[in-house]
Amino acid sequence: MKRYDVLVVGAGPAGLSAAVEAARLGLRVAVYDENARPGGQLFKQIHKFFGSREHKAKIRGNKIGEELLQEAAAAGVEVMLNAAVIGVFAEKEVAVRVNEQILCRQADALIIATGASENMVNFPGWTLPGVLGAGAAQTMMNLHGVKPGERILLLGSGNVGLVVSYQLLQAGCAVVAVVDALPRIGGYGVHAAKIARCGVPFYTSHTIVRAEGVNQVTGAVIGELDKDRKIIPGSEKHLAVDTICLAVGLSPLSLLCALAGCAMEDNPAKSGYVPLVNRYGETSVAGIFAAGDVSGIEEASAAMIEGRIAGLAAAQRLGFLTQEDLDARVAVQERALASLRQGMFAPGSRGQTFTATTEGCPLSQNLLRQGYLTDTELSAYPGVVWAEGLHPIIECTQNIPCNPCRDACPKQCITVGATAGQITALPIFDAQKGCTGCGLCVAACSGQAIFLVDEEAGEITLPYEFLPLPQKGEQGLALGRSGQEICAAEVVDVKTAKVFDQTNLLTIRVPVQYARQARFFRRAP
Amino acid sequence: MTRINEHPILGVYQKGEPVEFTFDGQPLRGRAGEPLALALKAAGVLIHRYTAKLRQPRGIFCAIGRCTDCVMIVDGRPNVRTCLTPLAAGMDVRTQYGRGEKQ
């Protein structure tokens, strides 16, 4: 039987990170993945990641995936694709199905990084062709260049739903509605805001009543929910859509852990049935580790750190690292993890409702319900400073772990938190530092929440990631934060640069009285 | 247009050679190596099968090989997950009725 020092199940962000750490310390490491491509979901995540530099913030998920694969290859990790692990047995023996064969493999340490599966909801018509998972939509458009549909209803306003909605717009689809049964948008406000200003309406406290159609989806009916989550009679609304996309959460894919005999718990804070793990990610079975979504649903940035910790710990168990060395290295990773796990979206904050940021700024209720900030709410935040001349307006209003704006500014005009690890603080703009209007912060903001504004000139520079790219001199319409048309606008500049990483900077000119409202440009039909 | 020609982030997709295959005997075109399910989708085919009990139409649901709703009869073999099967020239793809027993 073929043996490895470490066998990793799953070549996603956690599995690859674990493999890289262990292999770099000289262990013989193999990663088995049932898919034809490695990287897990990373290659579908074409948006810029949150976090700070150590979490690969402002780098797009697909690029992080490429980097991880290069690191794995350089470290000598063996990656086996189309290899589905179908069983785990005593003595860390695993059965792997490859084509027409079942292979047996054994390892001294096993790292289970099988990720998550999508939750589904059922409603009349949910089996019709045209109803699909959000992951399916991402696979179609981001991996294979096929649109999931033309007119789409998205069910679920967590980060997955919001990110997929934006990606659907980038693929050229119309997002007709984002519907969520909860009274609040579940994901980051900045993700909601960037689709709201494109004109996507949010229906919070709504649910899907039925999908219509005989052979495929031809429409959908949604209805408003009362406090007891019952549909309010007469609130039903028909939407002309051809596709219904479900983004209602993820569940840990932990069956292999249970099969391996690991102690398990059903923990709603971790979104499901998960193995119990210690600080190293080790389960109750010595030498079997779990890392990433399989041990609790979080962002991919957290999965990569958990992977690294498990990889290091496996190396220590096998005698490739001293306990002292391990603890020193794990402490660094734990600090990185702790900085990600702060703020109102942290795993520990699940189920809590916040009314203000840690700075004491009131949270925009409109952002939570409709996906956009109103003009009156805006001035409450430290990134919004109405100064003379060209300067950034940072519409970042929730405590999200993210600070690329601070690192992007060559003049140090932007600060995020008093200490390096405090990355959930709202960014503060200091007009005295001499902003040059370079626009680097606009392109660096993963939430696309920064705009350069020159009120006297009526000019707004905004991030733009759609095709076709408007041309200088082009006339069109300026849209407000809600996606409403507010006035005519002219494109006065279009900047594209390698450092912007596919985020173009579009400068539009509007009548000066609209400079505080105009946040998106719609090309003339 | 179901296919995206150019994407603002991903640019121009790398695609396989154009190939012909048949769906229920009717010739269709797709790109070699792309998932069969997406070649069908791009060609406007959404119904992959009809269920055993209720005879209801089904198509792509998860697109990653989990749900098995997209199975069809491919080159005579029933229950083939079309979302995981790369398209090859000349493939004979048929709507599956029920569990794919011989009709």
Next chain:
Amino acid sequence: MMLERGDIGGYIPAPDDDLLVCRCEEISQGEIRRAIHDGLFTLTELRRFLRTGMGLCQGQTCGRLVKAIVAKELGVSPAELEPITARSPVRPVEMRVLARNQEQKNG
């Protein structure tokens, strides 16, 4: 949990009983609710009796939905229910492949 048949009352039809829950085996909410009220209180029993989660996808789509229905009918939280037994193979494998593998093992 020591519930006995009848403790949760008899099956009362609901307007959304037609709703399909298990897509593979085409099992409706009503069939599941009726089976629960007939005394099948665990996910494993339901699987054996109705085949919920026993189709090609092996419950990857409906597992959570079935669990929610059982929890609701029994008046407990889904987390309190005994999880389904994890068994190899956790991914669908054709009998052909398993049989050939056995042949190889036996030499």
